[in-house]
Amino acid sequence: MLPDLVKKSRSFRRFDAAQRVDAGTLRELVELARFSPSAMNKQPLKFILSADAERNELIYRHLGWAGGLPDWDGPAPDERPTGYIIILGDSDIRDSFGCDHGIAAQSILLGATDRGLGGCMFGSVKRERLRGALAIPDRYEILLVVAIGKPAETVVLDDVGEDGDVGYWRDDADVHHVPKRTLDELILDI
Numbered sequence: 046m047l048p049d050l051v052k053k054s055r056s057f058r059r060f061d062a063a064q065r066v067d068a069g070t071l072r073e074l075v076e077l078a079r080f081s082p083s084a085m086n087k088q089p090l091k092f093i094l095s096a097d098a099e100r101n102e103l104i105y106r107h108l109g110w111a112g113g114l115p116d117w118d119g120p121a122p123d124e125r126p127t128g129y130i131i132i133l134g135d136s137d138i139r140d141s142f143g144c145d146h147g148i149a150a151q152s153i154l155l156g157a158t159d160r161g162l163g164g165c166m167f168g169s170v171k172r173e174r175l176r177g178a179l180a181i182p183d184r185y186e187i188l189l190v191v192a193i194g195k196p197a198e199t200v201v202l203d204d205v206g207e208d209g210d211v212g213y214w215r216d217d218a219d220v221h222h223v224p225k226r227t228l229d230e231l232i233l234d235i
């Protein structure tokens with residue numbers, strides 16, 4: 046059911062690195078992005094795939110992991126994603142990309158969840174360094190990176206409490222908690 050899929054599709058940052066994602070699966074996930082909405086149907090997004098350990102490691106180094114958990118250094122080598130999809134904007138097609146990349150990333154993550162995988166979108170990217178490392182031509186704007194793997198952490202959704210704190214956090218059992226604002230707070234009575 047769709048509501049279960051959406052709820053299950055959390056941002057995972059710790060994975061079982063022994064369970065590798067293959068390039069064919071990443072291609073299937075981009076196929077879901079291909080069928081996603083695009084402003085004026087211009088479809089300016091392009092994608093770079095990585096299911097290769099060496100290339101994955103290179104991409105990993107250019108990402109900002111969980112800014113909300115400053116005491117955490119990011120996943121250990123055996124907890125790292127086994128695949129990445131880099132979402133690019135092709136400036137030969139458009140010079141701004143609206144929210145196309147967010148929609149594409151969500152389609153990718155829902156598809157990953159549907160396959161028993163999971164991942165996380167990264168807006169915090171050392172873009173120019175990643176461009177240099179992968180020799181990405183200037184024509185392509187680096188919009189988002191989506192990490193994919195077999196999740197190896199528990200993530201639970203909580204309602205935002207009285208204090209209004211929306212910061213995600215980890216409890217003593219290393220369970221990752223994500224406070225979500227209540228429906229009543231979101232829907233305005235106007």
Ligand SMILES: Cc1cc2nc3c(=O)[nH]c(=O)nc-3n(C[C@H](O)[C@H](O)[C@H](O)COP(=O)(O)O)c2cc1C
Pocket residue numbers: 054055056057058109110111112147165166167168169170200213223
């Ligand atoms: C556009 C966007 C950019 C994000 N960038 C990062 C990022 O750079 N690093 C990171 O660890 N998480 C990133 N996230 C994940 C958010 O932190 C995550 O969505 C939020 O904590 C809520 O958790 P949930 O996705 O499980 O609901 C990003 C999410 C979105 C939508």
